[in-house]
Amino acid sequence: MISVQELKERFYREYPECKGDVLCFFSPGKVNLVGEHLDYNRGCLFPIAISLGIYGVLSYRDDNIIRLKSVNETNEVIIDLNKEINFDENDGWGNYPKGIIYYILKDRHSLRGCDILFISTLPSEVGLSSSAALEVLTAYMMLYSENGETLDRFYLAGLCQEVERDFIKANWGHHDHIPIILGRKNNGIVLNCSTQAYKYVPLDFKNYSLIIINSNKKRDLAHIGHKERQIQCNSAFKTMNSYKNVENLWEADLDDIYRIMKEDTVISRARHVIWENRRVLRAVELFEKGDIEEFGRLMIESHKSLRDDFEVSTEELDLLVDESIKTDGCIGARMTGVGFGGCIIALVDREKVENFKNRVAKVYTEKTKLVPEFYVSEIEDGVKLLLEA
Incomplete structure (x- = not known):
């Protein structure tokens, strides 16, 4: 991570006229270890x-x-707290913090003028929740002088979700803020999107590293594909409910799905939702038993389901997953995020990471002409104030 001293030096370079003290904060990105496309199906997620x-x-x-x-x-984006704040396409990235500031003021919090510098190590628009991280970070910084570490993190989550939905007008990622706000070092979070209940699960990857690989394949059709799958899952749920009352699609019995549904596509979507939710619950059991190798196999199952039943993978993501699991030292890999491009994650023997990166990158670039980016990631805390070492 970037040191507080380096952060301060970079701030003063950008704002040379500023002579006052500064505060430094960090907001993490997030990945789902398993549990993709279950948020709008009110299932269970397993993010870190x-x-x-x-x-x-x-x-x-x-x-x-x-x-x-x-x-x-x-x-640069400049906000006058005495004037109305509106979405402006020309502000680009700045609309995320603008939306947060707008809704904080709407909730009658008082804010102070300030200079802020953002520094990101998180690639954007690749499925690692960069926009959610920016929203959470802005909200935490804006409210810190009023609340400090006692800030209500559930209020923070609701605020960010409101901005995403009503100011940015995004129709996905409404649970991305939760692990960014509530994350705990070396723990995963099992989040039930139906009840909003959650619990921490201690994670020990043993001698394996978590590798995030950016395919550098742009997610051009992600919004359209995501919406289509929401519609298909809603159709499956309504059809199921006309036959037998269930609270959520993931609770349906597969035999009933095969019996009453006629469209192959809708059957496939329902099958993914049902099995993916089971995989989340199974993943928790495996980490509690310390069986990391079996969890690696579960990752591969999840990717196959996202590829074949939910059809949100791409040739590039499939190639990265296939070449990862062919490479010595990798016990599991899967796409992460909404799909249609973006990233995969892999678990790789720590002593074999460099060989893994070199081999996978070589094959991938030869076949796609794209250059992948590799990130070795730890499991971090949620948004926080950074202190001098």
């Missing part, structure tokens, strides 16, 4: 907060102006 993320450095001002800069972006 990762050590890739977004840093925020803040210094308070004596006026009502908020200046936002990012070392990863070219445009």
Whole structure:
């Protein structure tokens, strides 16, 4: 991670006129270890907060102006707290913090003017929840002077979900904020999207590292494909409910699905939802028993289901998964996120990571002409204030 000293130095380079003290924060990205496309099916997710993320450095001002800069972006965004805040396409990335500030003010919190620098190690638009990380980070920083570490993290989650839904107008990722807010180092979170209940699961990858691989295949059709699958899953649920009352699609019996549903596509979507939810529950059992190798096999099963039944993988993601599990030292791999491009995750023997990266990258680039990016990730805490070492 980037040290507090380095964060401060970068802030003062961007804001040379600023002479005051600064506060440094970190907001992680997230991946699902298993449990993809279960959020809108009200099933169980199994996410972790990762050590890739977004840093925020803040210094308070004596006026009502908020200046936002990012070392990863070219445009600066300026907000006057005395004026109305609106979505503006020209502000690009800046609309995420603008939306957070708008809804905080709407909830009658008082805010102070400040200068903020964002520094991201998290690639954007690849399924690692970069927008959610930015929203959570902004909210945490804005409310820190009022609440400190006592900030209600469930309020934070609701606030960010409201911004995503009503200000940004995004129709996915409404549970991405949870692990970013509630993440705990070396723990996964099992989240029931039906009841909002959650529990921490201690994770020990033993002598394996978690590798995130960015395919660098853009997710051009992700919004369309995601919406289609929501419609198909809703259709499956309604058909199931006309035959037998169930609370959620994942609770249906597969024999009933085969008996009453006529469309092959809808059957496939339902089959993924039912089995993927079972895989989440099975994953918890495996980590509680310490059986990491069997969890690796579960990852492969999950990817096959996302590829064949839910049809959200791509040739590029399939190639990365296939070549990963062919490579010595890898015990499991799967796509992560909504799909249609983006990233996969793999569990790889720590002593064989370099050979793994070299072999997979060589084959992938030869076949696709794309250059993958590899990140070795730890399991991190949720959003937090960073202190001097």
